[in-house]
Amino acid sequence: MSVSSPTGPTGSAAASGPHAPPGSVRWALAGLAGAMLLSSLGTSVAQVALPTLAEAFGASFPAVQWVVLGYLLAVTSLLVAAGRLGDLVGRRRLMLGGLAVFTGASLLCGLAPGLWALVAARVAQGVGAAVMMALTMALVGGTVPKERTGSAMGLLGTVSAVGTALGPSLGGLLVTGLGWRAVFLLNVPLAAATWAIVRRQLPADHPHPTTASTIRFDHAGTAVLAATLTAYALAMTLGGGPSTTLNLALLTAAALGALLFVRIEARTAAPLLRPALLRRPGLGAGLTTSALVSTVMMTTLVVGPFHLSGALGLSAAVSGPAMSTGPAVAALTGIPAGRLVDRLGAPAMTRLGLAVMATGCAALAVLPASSGVPGYLAPLAATTAGYALFQTANNAGVMADVDSDQRGTVSGVLGLSRNLGLVTGTSVMGAVFAYAVGTGDLATAPPADVAAGTRTVFAVAAALSAAALLVAASATRRERPGRA
The missing domain is CATH 1.20.1250.20 (MFS general substrate transporter like domains)
Structure with missing residues (x-):
């Protein structure tokens, strides 16, 4: 790419x-x-x-x-x-x-x-x-x-x-x-x-000598994009649910803002984000998979505390250390993952990381609550290790062949895709979990219902991980020599 x-x-x-x-x-x-x-x-x-x-x-x-x-x-x-x-x-x-x-x-x-x-x-x-x-x-x-x-x-x-x-x-x-x-x-x-x-x-x-006339910054596009992203983030965090008036108004404003931003970028001489940039197969796939994977990872943070306390009956003193398993695995996996990427290449490691994530989420979707804390933490550790490998490989792959004068822009867009996935996952995966449990008061839900909700939401997470894997594999095929 x-x-x-x-x-x-x-x-x-x-x-x-x-x-x-x-x-x-x-x-x-x-x-x-x-x-x-x-x-x-x-x-x-x-x-x-x-x-x-x-x-x-x-x-x-x-x-x-x-x-x-x-x-x-x-x-x-x-x-x-x-x-x-x-x-x-x-x-x-x-x-x-x-x-x-x-x-x-x-x-x-x-x-x-x-x-x-x-x-x-x-x-x-x-x-x-x-x-x-x-x-x-x-x-x-x-x-x-x-x-x-x-x-x-x-x-x-x-x-x-x-x-x-x-x-x-x-x-x-x-x-x-x-x-x-x-x-x-x-x-x-x-x-x-x-x-x-x-x-x-x-x-x-x-x-390099520069003057105010040679540095052109897209002020209009920047303002519209900032307003659009703010409306979307507020809809995902304060909207109060998909059916509320506030949520619908914020999402409508975000959609209109996105359309206006595309129109501005197509007409300005020095766009903040060139539309052609996002049409590159490798970059587009990297941003899409980053957003999907970040949405999946929010599932572990949103659902984890309720599953550990509601389905498994753990106290807050025990749930805290258990919740730290994911970040601890990510911290321990990051540097070895980087060495694998250097040795075996970013595309292969991106696909491997996504496959491990999908497998871990699928295990969480089928394992019964009777498997206890080990039955939850082992697939969670696998999911997080897959995420660390994916994140390292995807970041390296997206940034590898970017022209030097676009590295900051692409790095910013990559960070944005991750942030949008996090805020979307908080709202959407939380809503899926609450719907599957069958009550808005998750603190008083029966353990069996909480366990069922956990399995449902991780089934959705497994599907999203599999979709990300398909996107990454498709992009790799398109970038091979001799392929369109």
């Missing part, structure tokens, strides 16, 4: 500089891993502080939810724009700016005098995180030799899983020991150290 685009003055400016010297590659990867860890922690660490925030500010739970939603909406709506801007002005330069914004916003979060000041600071923190998420993978191409790309992607996947798993437990310790402000203030020294490493170790952006 080769993603091509016109090369102009700004493209040269955005092109990756030479790879970092061998002695500094590890430090450069440490900087990128730090950015990935911070953005992952930003998503997961604040969840556990919500009850404390509601008490501290005397606010309702729907109000304090905006501490999480503000961050999520900022990240989701700005990923593509951040990636494109990095292509135009220089990815290292913009990464440093994103880290600076994240650092300052984290300080403001920790010093916030009221709830809505905290929410505003969290939105600013999400802006910095969007830059970090969009550019981390794009910067790998200018930092790591091509034959080590898989290992680098595996490391970033491991760090992301560690951040996701560490967030709730670390947040709980900080809230209990130091108060809720420590949850956000902890980011300040970590982000400052990451900024220093990135500034010192990442290769400089390829120098």
Whole structure:
């Protein structure tokens, strides 16, 4: 797969500089891993502080939810724009700016005098995180030799899983020991150290004289896409269900926004996202499978707590460590998965990861509740290992042959596909589970009904994984020499 685009003055400016010297590659990867860890922690660490925030500010739970939603909406709506801007002005330069914004916003979060000041600071923190998420993978191409790309992607996947798993437990310790402000203030020294490493170790952006007239940014497309994604994310998180007026209004706005965005991109001279880019078989398949797989993985997070407590009767003290099995497996699998990708190639490992995921979900769909905790955790571990292998291989495959002046954009779109899958999975797979259980009050549902709901939702997850496998296999066949 080769993603091509016109090369102009700004493209040269955005092109990756030479790879970092061998002695500094590890430090450069440490900087990128730090950015990935911070953005992952930003998503997961604040969840556990919500009850404390509601008490501290005397606010309702729907109000304090905006501490999480503000961050999520900022990240989701700005990923593509951040990636494109990095292509135009220089990815290292913009990464440093994103880290600076994240650092300052984290300080403001920790010093916030009221709830809505905290929410505003969290939105600013999400802006910095969007830059970090969009550019981390794009910067790998200018930092790591091509034959080590898989290992680098595996490391970033491991760090992301560690951040996701560490967030709730670390947040709980900080809230209990130091108060809720420590949850956000902890980011300040970590982000400052990451900024220093990135500034010192990442290769400089390829120098090229630019002027305001040579850098053209699609402001209209960016605004419409951000509004569209915000409407969709709100529909998936606050809409209240597919039949509510608010949900229908938000989904309608998102659909109209998507149509308007396509129309703008077809007419503008310097589009945010070139339609031809998404028609590339390898890229289109990579984005589609990423969204499907992220939807599947949300199933484990949405259903897991209810199955462990409702169907298997575990206490909260036991369910917590059991829920950490998935992130732990992902963290342990990431680096070995990267080495497999380097040795055997991204397409084959992408298909293998999807096949393992489909098998794990199918096992969860057929195993009875009488198989107990091992009968749930073993297929869950297989599913998560397959996900780690897929994620590493898919990221490496999508980014491998992208033209240098499009790496930021493609990395941003790849991150967006993953985020959309996560927010869709939270809503849709949660609705499937509730429907299969047969009651809206999952906490009081009979164990047999919860177990039946678990089997149903994982049957859907297995079907989605199988569909992703078919998409990946079809794309591979189309890209073989001699095939159309």
